[in-house]
Amino acid sequence: EAGVTQFPSHSVIEKGQTVTLRCDPISGHDNLYWYRRVMGKEIKFLLHFVKESKQDESGMPNNRFLAERTGGTYSTLKVQPAELEDSGVYFCASSQDLGQGHEKLFFGSGTQLSVL
Amino acid sequence: SQKIEQNSEALNIQEGKTATLTCNYTNYSPAYLQWYRQDPGRGPVFLLLIRENEKEKRKERLKVTFDTTLKQSLFHITASQPADSATYLCALDTGRRALTFGSGTRLQVQP
Secondary structure (H helix, E strand, O other): OOOOEEEOOEEEEOOOOOEEEEEEOOOOOOEEEEEEEOOOOOOEEEEEEEOOEEEEOOOOOOOOEEEEOHHHOOEEEEEOOOOHHHOEEEEEEEEOOOOOOOOOOEEOOOEEEEEO | OOEEEEOOOOEEEEOOOOEEEEEEEEOOOOOEEEEEEEOOOOOOEEEEEEEOOOOEEEEOOEEEEEEOOOOEEEEEEOOOOHHHOEEEEEEEEOOOOOEEEOOOEEEEEEO
């Protein structure tokens, strides 16, 4: 079974440019999450989709970040315009809703974003 | 303020010994606590989940304890192997589904 895949694995852009990260969750997983780790800090939650709906976007840092999950399958996270402090590793995770109020997350390998 | 603390110093142990990692938290009321393993350049991999009303959970060589009075979880790896070398993350789930991660502890098992 394919795991969570993220593309690209690395992205180097200049301040002010736009970058779009993509995540393909495990097939059948309704829950999709975005997390990020900035330099020297812990992994922090950004937002949570259930199918195509945003369930919780309380972790989105500002309106330069836009996440979508059209059709409830893959998701994109766009940063426009990118700033230096956006540099870090962006992780996507997915999970299957088992109706237990919690589930284990399956993470992708992340996208290393460097804003110069 | 809310805080999760994991020992930021790397833990070095000899192969065959038991590794014990600590996760302390303040100002949280987690419904669940999860432990993940992360290798360089990879995403976290789920290991174990323990509920607030459970004291202990085991899986093969892994054991997790959860003390909501002390606000602490201990993660044990028995008969450690060099392949266990990685960063181990604890994560709190307050029931909102959004996990709050600690900064992780790097474990190095020497052959």
